Amino acid sequence: MTNQTETKAPTHTIYVVEAKEGNAKSDWLKIGVAWEHSDKEGLNLSINTLGAAYLQTKGQEATLSVRRNKPQE
DSSP, X not given: OOOXXXXXXXXXXXXXXXXXXXXXXXXXXXXXXXXXXXXXSOEEEEEOHHHHHHHHHSOSOOEEEEEEOOOOO
């Protein structure tokens, strides 16, 4: 029997990816996490409000990326 108060770890991490000019590496800013639905048809997102504010204040286009977390060993 599963304990209903037990919280599952997020399955994905949400990042804002800001491209840099030239060959410089892009900046990846973690702004939240996500949990995959049991039917694998969607995600529940939890986005940090400071991360969302970052998107609004940059004044340039930024990419939002949701990446599957690597399995814990």
